[in-house]
Amino acid sequence: MIATAHAGLEAASNAPATAVRRVRVGYFNTWAQGLEDAAAYVARVPAIDLAPLVSAPRDAGLLRRARLDCDWYGENARCFAGLRHESLEFLPALVLGPSGVMDFAHAPREVGEERWLVTMGHQPQALGALAGRVFALLARMGVRHLYYAFDEASRFMPCFAEIAPHLHVLIHDEAPLAVPGRAALRAGCRTIHRSWVANVEPFAVPFNEAPEEKILFLGSQLGLTPHRERQLDFLRERFGDRLVASHDHSVPVAARAELNRYKVGFCPEGRKFATPTMGATHTDRPFWSGCMGLVPVSEDSRGGGRLEELFQSGLIVRYPHGDLEALAAACERALALSVRARRWIYDHFNRQETVGTVVANAISAAGG
Numbered sequence: 001m002i003a004t005a006h007a008g009l010e011a012a013s014n015a016p017a018t019a020v021r022r023v024r025v026g027y028f029n030t031w032a033q034g035l036e037d038a039a040a041y042v043a044r045v046p047a048i049d050l051a052p053l054v055s056a057p058r059d060a061g062l063l064r065r066a067r068l069d070c071d072w073y074g075e076n077a078r079c080f081a082g083l084r085h086e087s088l089e090f091l092p093a094l095v096l097g098p099s100g101v102m103d104f105a106h107a108p109r110e111v112g113e114e115r116w117l118v119t120m121g122h123q124p125q126a127l128g129a130l131a132g133r134v135f136a137l138l139a140r141m142g143v144r145h146l147y148y149a150f151d152e153a154s155r156f157m158p159c160f161a162e163i164a165p166h167l168h169v170l171i172h173d174e175a176p177l178a179v180p181g182r183a184a185l186r187a188g189c190r191t192i193h194r195s196w197v198a199n200v201e202p203f204a205v206p207f208n209e210a211p212e213e214k215i216l217f218l219g220s221q222l223g224l225t226p227h228r229e230r231q232l233d234f235l236r237e238r239f240g241d242r243l244v245a246s247h248d249h250s251v252p253v254a255a256r257a258e259l260n261r262y263k264v265g266f267c268p269e270g271r272k273f274a275t276p277t278m279g280a281t282h283t284d285r286p287f288w289s290g291c292m293g294l295v296p297v298s299e300d301s302r303g304g305g306r307l308e309e310l311f312q313s314g315l316i317v318r319y320p321h322g323d324l325e326a327l328a329a330a331c332e333r334a335l336a337l338s339v340r341a342r343r344w345i346y347d348h349f350n351r352q353e354t355v356g357t358v359v360a361n362a363i364s365a366a367g368g
Helices: 002-014 038-047 060-081 098-106 123-140 160-166 179-184 226-242 253-261 285-292 305-312 324-336 339-352 355-366
Strands: 021-028 035-037 088-090 094-096 113-120 143-148 169-172 190-193 212-218 243-246 262-266 295-299 317-319
Touching (some): 035 038, 060 113, 088 355, 094 098, 098 113, 098 123, 113 123, 123 143, 123 160, 143 160, 143 355, 212 253, 212 285, 212 324, 226 243, 226 324, 285 295, 295 305, 295 324, 295 339
Parallel strands (some): 021 088, 021 113, 143 169, 169 190
């Protein structure tokens, strides 16, 4: 019996090691131009002159929004440049704009290299009527395609039906997808209902054990509906200067790390709130908050969806839609959470709710 055991151990030690998949990601970003190393692109993002890239270069407001958008997509590139997974070896990531797509496909490959194109939001539409043909050609050249749609691409992005047959992974927030969109997907496409997460590097912002006992409203001017303004007026009256309202479209990427000075993040759930159009969608602000160490507070104006899962797990604080007293009570509960409870929330969001983690897990699950 002992001899048999030794024989089994010897056979196991002589068995060939499982080959680690070698993956190179190319991130399609319409703010980029050709093909370049992702780390180099991230380093030059702050210095990019956006005036030639917008429709009205003298419009200061438009340029400011363009800067926020360019920086936001630049942070995605930063996340992809730092992809990690225990079962994958990620080769240095690349960034490509519309003019660099074919360069990405033709670039020399290392031995055993899998090549993945990652597209996000509605950016595939930048290729217009050629999108389907371009992505079909890439597929024939051995490039696999992960599309992180965020919102309702299967219903509202004109080229969705043309690119769907060439997708290997689709991460989306419609449940279910539009019937024509689902029917157009290639056989074997892996679909994941995940929606928004935080485009931050895990644990890039340190946990603050003693933040200010304040509530940060992290919204945008687009979200300042009468419903939201009533909530803010109520919170100002109830909490006074313990409420800090930020609703200037978005928070600059460079300023996000400063959010950890606050204890609670009051985050709108969806851009259209109580309308049925957005289904179970939500913004990424609760995820930013969790990663920065704030306790996310969100309303339950959506049935189901990922925020409901997080609520049931005790990772966010929720209150009934339109109930102002319940909103105040939710904020008080969030302010009262212990350091241990807040650190548990912070650890979860940084380990599970970031774009790099989601994409790396999806590529791993898709197989070689």
